[in-house]
Amino acid sequence: MSATVATVTGLDIGSSQITAVIAEWDDDAFKIVGVGRAPSTGLRRGVIVHLDRTVNAVRKALDEAELMAGVPHDAIHVNISGDHVRSLNSRGVVAVSRGGGPISDTDVDRVLRAARAVSVPPDRDVIHVLPSEFVVDEQGGIRDPIGMIGSRLEVEVHIVTAATLAVSNIHHCIEEIGYRPASITLSTLAAADSVLSDRDREMGVAVIDVGSGLTDVAVYLDDALRHTATIAVGGRNITNDLAIGLRTPIDAAEEIKLTAGAARSEMVADRGPVDVPGVGDQEARLVSPRVVASIIEPRLEEIFMMAKREIDKAPIADMLAAGAVLTGGGAGIPGATDLAERILDLPVRTGRPLNVAGMMDRVMGPADAVALGLIARADDVAPTSRRRDGEGFFHRLSSRIGEVLSEFL
Ligand SMILES: Nc1ncnc2c1ncn2[C@@H]1O[C@H](COP(=O)(O)OP(=O)(O)OP(=O)(O)O)[C@@H](O)[C@H]1O
Ligand SMILES: [Mg+2]
Structure with a gap:
């Protein structure tokens, strides 16, 4: 995870258009300060097939957003999609380390790692591991097991994988312009975070x-x-x-x-x-x-x-x-x-779009949901202050877990 930065950028690399949105954290919401767009001709059905064209379009969209914002873009959060993306549900089970004692962060990490230990072919990358339910001993439907008493911890997760080549091309594309992606998110998850x-x-x-x-x-x-x-x-x-x-x-x-x-x-x-x-x-x-x-x-x-x-x-x-x-x-x-x-x-x-402010006349269209959602998910701007009270537990948990798992993914 990147360090706290002044701005975040949502970069939607789409098949017809690249959209870059720069936002600043302003008290209690992300405020849009710059928007840039460029026609996209280097993708086929969501997948980069022409790197140079895509790099040029990304650069153009980012430059335009930066010019409007008057501040440099910083952490770039980018989407991934395509019919190479697969998802599966998996379960993990572990014995709680202090059997019968309170469940700790470490137990949660261990059970998530166990759930993630499905066999993924060498040409695929895991991009998300999202818990849907924890079970402590026989009791299911638990959202946050930390602190609960039990001896057996189980989790059900939704795992999203993508073709390694598609992921590497996204990395290449952002590296070509001198950055590393701060995160790569499945397009629909980003869209969901903008509008739900x-x-x-x-x-x-x-x-x-x-x-x-x-x-x-x-x-x-x-x-x-x-x-x-x-x-x-x-x-x-x-x-x-x-x-x-x-x-x-x-x-x-x-x-x-x-x-x-x-x-x-x-x-x-x-x-x-x-x-x-x-x-x-x-x-x-x-x-x-x-x-x-x-x-x-x-x-x-x-x-x-x-x-x-x-x-x-x-x-x-x-x-x-x-x-x-x-x-x-x-x-x-x-x-x-x-x-x-x-x-x-x-x-x-x-x-x-919910959860963002500023320049809404420029980003109100349904096609902007992915770029705005990438910003709404970003957790590298003032992380201690930006969380909203009403934000879903699993959303928070999965971003916490994302940090833990990032070293494995
Ligand atoms: N007002 C509109 N009426 C009809 N179609 C529209 C309208 N606005 C955009 N579109 C269509 O939506 C599509 C572009 O949508 P969007 O920007 O969400 O796609 P993308 O993110 O570039 O592509 P993808 O997600 O498939 O990689 C184009 O086919 C465009 O013609
Ligand atoms: Mg799209």
């Missing part, structure tokens, strides 16, 4: 981040992460569908999606026709916005159906009382929440 309240996590909630090349899903219940998944379909597929369906170049299709797109054709009944440029020397045409929506709808429906399949893998899918929260650029499609409600059969809302 403790109550959401407690009640049960799914976060669905509809990006460009990927849709990431995370499911929480009882303040613990239960399931994570990455689906290799996103907004880029919608653009491709529009390009093919309307016979227009990709750039034009993207523009049409952003300016005239909707998830349901009833929503655009009263709008005028859309200008659709032709491919090559073909002439531009006017197309009804209903046609545009009728191309977007089935693809978005497919994305939410795949997300539902993942949510249903968590054996608690029918207990998600706080519903689902959409983040990522794809959440900006008008009508996306209605469509998601219909498919998921859950209350759905668009994620709004």
Whole structure:
């Protein structure tokens, strides 16, 4: 873990855009002081495939954020995603060292190490070990076992692993600009930390981040992460569908999606026709916005159906009382929440960033949730003062444990 620093930077390396957000700790919240963005052309479905292009885009986004902030960026917290990411649940059991005595920090470290001792192939790195429940002797559902009396300590954890190559490329990319990443976090965990309240996590909630090349899903219940998944379909597929369906170049299709797109054709009944440029020397045409929506709808429906399949893998899918929260650029499609409600059969809302202040007009969009969440998770700014009272226990514990485990990961 890095030493206490003056600013923290959330760096979202996305398939369509790199976003850098610089924040300062200000009394009781992170205050955004700089935002920089650069188009991303060096990733395929969340994974860096072209290092130079990615380094240049990262540098551009960081420079822009720094210029706006008027202070240098410091600790860089970065995301990871891609369909190479896997997650599994594991358990660890240890005898409490002072049998029958109070459980200590060391016992918790030992049991977490035991749970982490699953066989991970040599080409994969463990990126998160997140406890969901402790069991002391026969009593389960314990959140903080430290100080409790018992002789047997058990823990259930959610382990997230990623391809070593993908992790190394993120390291390379940040090292190329002269830094080391302060942390690497799964994109959905960061998005969740930006838009979920403790109550959401407690009640049960799914976060669905509809990006460009990927849709990431995370499911929480009882303040613990239960399931994570990455689906290799996103907004880029919608653009491709529009390009093919309307016979227009990709750039034009993207523009049409952003300016005239909707998830349901009833929503655009009263709008005028859309200008659709032709491919090559073909002439531009006017197309009804209903046609545009009728191309977007089935693809978005497919994305939410795949997300539902993942949510249903968590054996608690029918207990998600706080519903689902959409983040990522794809959440900006008008009508996306209605469509998601219909498919998921859950209350759905668009994620709004919590826990940060300043420049919110520049970072309010659902696509900024990952960069803002990386900041919300950062624990290297004034660590003694920045913790909020209401912050979830497992969140705090996992960041503490992260420190302990960092030497092993
Ligand atoms: N208002 C909007 N309406 C429709 N689509 C949008 C809107 N805003 C952004 N998008 C789409 O969202 C996608 C970009 O989202 P985001 O920035 O979350 O992706 P990313 O993080 O770059 O990619 P990934 O997470 O897949 O690596 C693009 O496909 C873009 O066209
Ligand atoms: Mg993204």
